[in-house]
Amino acid sequence: MRTRNQAKLQNQSTANEESVKHCAEMESRSGCKDRASDNETLANISRGAVGKLLKRVNKSRGSRGVNTDDSYLCKKDSTGKPETGSKKTETQLTGTTVARTTLDAECCTRDVLQNVPSEVENEGTDVQYQSIEREDELDGIDWEDGSVHTLKSESNINEDTINGVTVEFDALPDSSKQKTVRRATAEEKELAEVVHKVNLLCLLARGRLVDSACNDPLIQASLLSLLPAHLLKLTDVPKLTAKALTPLVSWFHSHFCVRGASDTEKSFHSALASTLESQEGTSEEVAALSVALFRALDLTTRFVSILDVASLKPEIEKPYPSGQSPSKAGSGIFNSSTLMVAAPKYSPLSPAKSLADGKHNNGKARATITDKSDKRMSPSTSDAQRDANDECIMKRERPKRKGDLEFEMQLEMALSSTAVEIVRNTMVSELADVQSTSSNVSPFKKKKIKAEECSTSSHGISTAVGSRKVGAPLYWAEVYCSGENLTGKWVHVDVVNAITDGEQNVEAAAAACKLHLRYVVAFAGNGAKDVTRRYCTKWYKIASERVNSIWWDAVLAPLKELESVATSDVVHLRQETSDESKKTEVAQSTATRSSLEDMELETRALTEPLPTNQQAYRNHRLYIIERWLNKYQILYPKGPVLGFCSGHPVYPRSCVQTLKRKEKWFREGLQVKANEIPAKVLKHSGKQNKEQDVKDHDYGEEDCGGTVALYGQWQTEPLFLPPAVNGIVPKNERGQVDVWSEKCLPPGTVHLRLPRLVPVAKRLEIDFAPAMVGFEFRNGRALPVYEGIVVCTEFKDAILETYAEEEERRQAKERKRSEAEALSRWYQLLASLITRQRLHNCYVDGASSQSAINFATSNDKSCLLARSTEDKKKTPEYHQEKSEIAQSNSPPTVLAEDHVHVFLVEDQTVDEESSTRTKRCRCGFSVQYEEL
C-alpha cells in the first residue's frame, strides 16, 4: 500500500525535489503491478464516490489543512539518496499557504471512506480544485499522511501546476538551515566496504600489471639507448646514494612530459611503448617508464602507487545548496566517480586538454598536465583509478566553497610550475643539495609561496586552467640505495614531479591535493608490499579509512612474498658472477632486506609523533589521554607520561587496563585476590541498581548501595575452586555448575556434553550437577542453557559406558517404534486406497442400475485385498515384505462372495530388475508388490 501511494504521489508531483521525484519513480516501478491490479477494483468503487467526494471536498475547502508528512517517500530511497528530513519539512511548512488539489482530495476521501477526520493543523489554507480526474485511483485504499517537499520551489512550480498541484509558500525556506541528517544503514556500510575491497583488489592487479610492463626488455633497452652516455655510468657505483640518482631524475623529467588522457583502447604495455616513443604520457606511464629505466640500469626498483580507492564508508549526500540539482552531483559511489572522471576527460573544451596540446612550450608552460590514466579496467576500477586531480576536484566540488577551489587551483598551478623550476635548477646546478638541505621546509610549502607569482606569470594560463593539473603524487619509484643509512634504504624517486628522496613530503603533497594517503603499495616481481608507513606520519588519521587489517594482510601476504623474492633476487643476480661464498653471503643479506624494511616500517609505526589534538587520542593505537578512557578502563600503571596535549598528559595505550566485575573474571577462570580494593567503583542505576543492592547485601561485600566493584587483571589470580571430595561434585547455590569454560570446572570433575545423561547418572546413583553453559534470550527472558552434566572424573567411564548401552537400547526402541509406525501408516494407506476404489466403483463408474452389483464386486475385492493383507500380517513372511506399491489388476469378474484368494508359491512371479513380486490367485486376482 505504501508503494501504491508513492506511485500515485509521484503522478501528482507533490514533491518538488528532483531526488524525491526520482525516488518515487523508482518506487512506482516496483509498485506498478500493484497499481494495475488495483485499478479494476478501485475504479468501480471510486466512481460512485466521486460525487460525494466533490461535495465533501467543497465543503471542507478553506477549512482544512494538510498534515504534511511524506517522509515515507524517502525512507525507502533505493538510490541511497538522503531522505529529505520530514520533520524539517513540517517545520518549514508552518505558516505557509498551501493551495492544493489532489492531496486534499485524498484527505477528504479518507473522510468519506473512513469517517475519520484528517489531522488538521494548518488553518486558513487555500484549497482549489482543478482536477480530480484521478480520484478513481484514490479511492478505497489506506491513506497515509503526506507532506509537501519545499525545496527548489521556483523551478518546480510549473511542473506542479501541470500536474495539478500548486504549492505556494509565504516564505521560502532558508536553505542554509536545511539539514539532512541521515545515517548510513548497515547495508550501505557493507556495500561500501565491499566496493572498497574490490577496488583495492583491482588496483592491486593494476599495479602488478604496470610492474610487469616495467620489466619489458625492449622498453628497458630503448630507454637505455635514449640515456645520454654521461648518465649511463652514474649509478654504477658500489654504494648507491639518493644523490647519485638526481641527475637521472632531472634528465627523465625533462625528457618525458606528462599529459592528459591516453588511448583507452590500448593495453598498458603498448601505451607504455607509445609513451616511450612520443615522450609524453600519463603520470602513471611516465612513472612506470622511470621504473623501467632504473631496472635497466640494474637498480633494485619498485613501482609505487597510492591506491586511491573508493571510500570505506558510505558517502552520505550532503544537503545541496539551493539551485543545485542533486542529480547533477551523482548519487552513489560509482555515479559520482564516473561523472567526475568522464566530464573533464572527454570535453573538447577542456582547458587541460588544450593545455596538453600545447605541450611543446617546454618548461613552465608545459606545466605537467592532468594525467588521465588509461582506463582499461572494470568500471569500478577505472572509476577508482581515476586521476588524483579529478579525485581532488570531485571531492572539492561538492562540499567546497568557491574560495577553496580558487585557492587550490592556485596552489596546484604553483606546484606544477615549481616542480619544473626545480628541474631547471637541477640541470644547471646541484639541486640535490638544495633538496636534501631543505627537508625541514617542505618544497611544497615553498611552492605555495610561489603560487601567486606563477598564476600571474606570462603563460597566460588562468588559475582555472592550471587547476586541472596537480602535482599529485600518485605514482613514483622506489630505488634501493645501498649507500644510504647503514643497511641501505628504499629511496623515493618521483620523476613526474622531479623529486628525489622526498618521502617526507608525499603526505603533505597528497593532503594539498585532497588525496587520501590510505594505501601506498610498492610493486615488484609481480608482488606487492604495503609501504604506507614510510609516507604517512599521521597514521591515526588514516587508520579508520583503511580496510580491516587482517583482511588486507591476508590479501597481501602472498604478494609480499613475491615482492620480497624479487627485490632480493636482483641483487642476487648481480652477484652471480662472483665466487660461491660471497654469493651466499649476499643472499643472506638480501634475504633480510625485506625484514629490515619491515622493522623500519614497524619502528615508524611505534614512534608516531604525538597528535596535537585531543580527538586523535580517542582511538589512537599507541597513545591515550585520560579523558578518553571509558568506564571500564583505567590506567595501570599510570605512566610514563609521554608528553602533553592541551595540558593533558599522554600515556602509552599499553597502560590501559580493562576492569571487570568479579563474576566476569570468574568466567575467564580468574578470581580476585583476597583483600583487593576495587580499582574502580561504578554507580549503577535503575533496575540493576536494586539487584546489585540485594547482591551486595547477600554477600556482605561492598558497603555501597547501587554500586559495582571493578577489578583489573593484575588484581586477579587463577581460579581456585573447592575440589570434588568423595565423589561429590561441588555445586553453586543453584545446585549446578556454571561451565563458562573448562577453567570453571571444580578440580576432579569432568564435563560430559551429552544429552540424556541425567537418567544415567541417577540410575547409577552417581552424584552430578547440571552444567550450565550460558544464557539464551527467549520470550523476553534470559534462560539458562544446560548442556550435559558435571561428574567426578572417576565416574566418567562408568557413565559413558552405561550411556552407550542406554543409547543402544534407546535407539533399538526407537527403531522398533518407527517401524511399527511405518507399518501402521502403510496399513492406513492401503485401507484408504481400497475405500477410494470402492467409492469410485460405486459412484463414478457404475450406472445407477449397475451400482448395486459393482458395489458388491468392489466391496468383495476390497475386502479380499484387505483380508489378504490381514492374513499376510499373520505370517512371518509378511514382515519381510513391505509392499510399497500394491495394486490390483484382476479382471473385472464377478466372484462368489465367500471366495478366499489363495496365493500359491508356484503362481508367484518375480521381476528381478524391479524387485517386484506378483502373487496370483487361481481366480485371476493378483497382487503386485515391491520387495524391500
Add this chain to the structure above:
DNA sequence: TTGATATAGTAGCCTTTGGTGTTG
C-alpha cells in the same frame, strides 16, 4: 581552517537462572 564541545541518533552490547497447563 582546525579543534573543542554539545547534541542527537543509532547500533550493538549486556543483561542473565519462568510459570502454568496438559499429557502420559
Add this chain to the structure above:
DNA sequence: ACAACACCTTTGGCTACTATATCA
C-alpha cells in the same frame, strides 16, 4: 502424584560511536 513437555512472547537499558552544528 509426578515428571516431562508445550506454550507463552518476542527486553530494554546503557554505552560507544558517529555525525553535525556551533563557537573560539
